[in-house]
Amino acid sequence: MQFGKTSFIVVLTILFVLPFFIYKAVWIIRALPATGTMCFMGKSLNGQFSSEYPVIKFSSTGKDTVFFNGSEGVQLQPGQQVPVLYHKNNPSNARVYTFEGIWVDTVINAAIPFVILLIVFLHPNLIPRTSKIIIGKRPFIQLV
16 A cells, blocks of 8 residues: 555644544544532642642432542532533543543644654655655655
């Protein structure tokens, strides 16, 4: 199979970036909704850096209370009601049902391989513009 530079980078982008979004979409489809209450702001210290995050509680069965940490930097008031998504088998892996709560970590994780592939595509010496990439012969990937 023979690809041009652009087609090869597009295929690699699909292979390395799309799985992050597919995983999150499947997670959302299988999740159950609930209403949570922001309890207090938690704080973690990592060396010289500190971060604050909301600690949220909700009930998955009506008889239990599940606590989880919300996304860093989200400002909520104690007692504020927030929409929550969780999985029945693992309610402690819950997320606040907002764009930041659901998608920010996915976008950041997908951006890393995307930026690397963008650099490979834009750099004129890594893969020359007129190159052809052959896949399937020995060596498995060959730049011609």
